[in-house]
Amino acid sequence: GVxxxxxxxxxxxxxxxxxxxxxxxxxxxxxxLTRDPNYAGDIFVVGQDKNGVSSVVMHRKAVLTxxxxxxxxxxxxxxxxxxxxxxxxxxxxTHSATVNxxxxxxLANHKKVGNDRTSHENVTVSYPVKxxxxxxxxxxGGTLNIYGSTIRNNEVNTVSDGTDAGVQGGAIYNYGTxxxxxxxxxxxxxxxxxxxxxxxxxxxxxxxxxYNDAMGLFGYVVNGTVKNLTVxxxxxxxxxxxxxxxxxxxxxxxxxxxxxxxxxNPRVYNTGNGGIIGIAGNYESPDATIx
Numbered sequence: 060g061v062x063x064x065x066x067x068x069x070x071x072x073x074x075x076x077x078x079x080x081x082x083x084x085x086x087x088x089x090x091x092l093t094r095d096p097n098y099a100g101d102i103f104v105v106g107q108d109k110n111g112v113s114s115v116v117m118h119r120k121a122v123l124t125x126x127x128x129x130x131x132x133x134x135x136x137x138x139x140x141x142x143x144x145x146x147x148x149x150x151x152x153t154h155s156a157t158v159n160x161x162x163x164x165x166l167a168n169h170k171k172v173g174n175d176r177t178s179h180e181n182v183t184v185s186y187p188v189k190x191x192x193x194x195x196x197x198x199x200g201g202t203l204n205i206y207g208s209t210i211r212n213n214e215v216n217t218v219s220d221g222t223d224a225g226v227q228g229g230a231i232y233n234y235g236t237x238x239x240x241x242x243x244x245x246x247x248x249x250x251x252x253x254x255x256x257x258x259x260x261x262x263x264x265x266x267x268x269x270y271n272d273a274m275g276l277f278g279y280v281v282n283g284t285v286k287n288l289t290v291x292x293x294x295x296x297x298x299x300x301x302x303x304x305x306x307x308x309x310x311x312x313x314x315x316x317x318x319x320x321x322x323x324n325p326r327v328y329n330t331g332n333g334g335i336i337g338i339a340g341n342y343e344s345p346d347a348t349i350x
Contacts, residue, residue: 106156136169246288
């Protein structure tokens with residue numbers, strides 16, 4: 060079953076909220092989950108419990124749904140009042156977990172200076188320590204589905220500490236699957252650069268299912284909008300996996316506005332690929348609109 064948790068007051072977050080089952084958190088009012096000024100870690104860890112045991116080991120599928128209520132729920136990073144160097148994200152998705160964001164959810168005001176996973180000794184690292192994702196980190200195998208919501212005023216401090224070239228990624232760091240089914244992703248004129256994807260590294264040998272996979276900034280954009288964004292120096296290699304610099308698939312009233320593609324090479328064999336999208340439309344929604 061699904062655990063449904065209704066937020067009925069403002070809450071200050073002082074430790075991680077671990078999700079290993081199917082959980083929906085919503086509000087019928089206007090309430091917030093706000094980072095304590097002295098708390099530096101993740102707000103949500105989805106797919107792993109406080110002892111570091113993954114939901115996969117428990118034979119459970121971890122799914123966190125935020126929103127889908129009648130009111131507004133804000134996950135507030137409290138960036139103007141923070142007294143410590145924040146190294147955690149608003150939402151950290153790991154171990155093949157899924158997070159769904161709906162209308163009425165704000166991921167706002169998150170600022171982090173790196174990604175020190177050792178802020179909680181039991182949280183697994185599956186990528187470089189210095190990684191961005193102030194709002195969301197999608198680790199390998201994880202999925203973020205955006206059906207609505209607002210992600211705003213989030214920042215990563217990219218100043219090098221002398222031992223690293225700086226953190227990578229901004230509001231969202233995607234090492235898994237990112238799908239937009241509604242809402243708007245507004246890049247505000249910023250640039251996402253220097254990322255590479257490889258079918259064989261992601262999936263290994265061809266298993267007959269690559270057509271269900273995707274490579275690009277987004278996996279699917281369905282009835283959503285991506286705008287005001289530059290992508291620079293994206294490249295890919297693979298086979299049977301639809302690939303687009305912005306989205307592998309688009310359908311419905313998907314819209315792409317004011318997009319610049321610079322020095323990108325979306326290379327894949329035996330399927331669709333393209334500068335902005337790999338495949339437009341599908342059998343269920345053949346009237347895709349791209350602008």
